Amino acid sequence: NAGVMQNPRHLVRRRGQEARLRCSPMKGHSHVYWYRQLPEEGLKFMVYLQKENIIDESGMPKERFSAEFPKEGPSILRIQQVVRGDSAAYFCASSPPGQGAGTGELFFGEGSRLTVL
Amino acid sequence: SQQGEEDPQALSIQEGENATMNCSYKTSINNLQWYRQNSGRGLVHLILIRSNEREKHSGRLRVTLDTSKKSSSLLITASRAADTASYFCATTNNAGGTSYGKLTFGQGTILTVHP
Numbered sequence: 530n531a532g533v534m535q536n537p538r539h540l541v542r543r544r545g546q547e548a549r550l551r552c553s554p555m556k557g558h559s560h561v562y563w564y565r566q567l568p569e570e571g572l573k574f575m576v577y578l579q580k581e582n583i584i585d586e587s588g589m590p591k592e593r594f595s596a597e598f599p600k601e602g603p604s605i606l607r608i609q610q611v612v613r614g615d616s617a618a619y620f621c622a623s624s625p626p627g628q629g630a631g632t633g634e635l636f637f638g639e640g641s642r643l644t645v646l
Numbered sequence: 647s648q649q650g651e652e653d654p655q656a657l658s659i660q661e662g663e664n665a666t667m668n669c670s671y672k673t674s675i676n677n678l679q680w681y682r683q684n685s686g687r688g689l690v691h692l693i694l695i696r697s698n699e700r701e702k703h704s705g706r707l708r709v710t711l712d713t714s715k716k717s718s719s720l721l722i723t724a725s726r727a728a729d730t731a732s733y734f735c736a737t738t739n740n741a742g743g744t745s746y747g748k749l750t751f752g753q754g755t756i757l758t759v760h761p
Contacts, residue, residue, distance in 0.1 A: 533688075560747065562747045562748075564749075564751075570753060570754075571734055571751035571752050571753050571754050572689070572734070572736075572749070572751045573751070574748050574749060574750070577747060577748060585748060620688060620689065622689075622747060624747055634679065634691035634694060635691065635747045635749065636691070637681075637688040637689040637690070637691075638688050639687055639688040640687075640688050
């Protein structure tokens with residue numbers, strides 16, 4: 530049973546370009562979470578999605594960032610017009626239906642490390 | 647300052663010694679979890695303790711929770727070089743009755759175990 534799969538693992542973009550990060554949750558999991566980790570810091574919640582629905586995006590920057598989790602395919606975190614401050618590791622986590630960190634653990638991917646030149 | 651702060655920020659010990667890391671938080675919680683992160687890797691769940699529990703064990707791990715002091719500790723006994731990693735506490739709180747995976751992480755403790 531494959532774990533949470535994220536790609537790309539490393540992404541380099543120049544300022545002003547777009548970054549697309551993908552996340553396939555564990556098999557049977559329908560809840561996806563995105564977190565951002567700045568260097569030497571803990572993870573910060575960004576967004577929580579279920580299939581075709583954004584449940585909580587309270588941690589998303591108001592501009593340039595968007596997330597989706599379509600009926601088919603992986604969840605996508607999209608960052609438009611990247612700036613140097615977007616350089617970070619972006620982690621995806623998943624949980625099965627009816628279970629989240631309120632009742633159990635989250636399963637994290639290996640992360641996508643974005644570097645903005 | 648943010649919910650879930652760990653101390654010490656860094657801990658360096660010899661193999662075989664015990665390692666204790668502490669975590670403090672500010673708001674009421676549903677549960678508290680500890681995660682481990684090896685350098686450049688994702689997070690791995692270690693243990694979860696609910697707000698109505700005071701102590702929990704898993705292998706060489708022992709977690710305590712004191713809700714009156716809003717603090718938790720993670721003890722790793724008989725440490726090994728392979729335990730070298732960053733350790734994070736993470737909480738979920740009662741706000742809005744949510745029970746999903748909106749975790750608030752601490753800054754982490756970097757543990758180095760020397761062989």
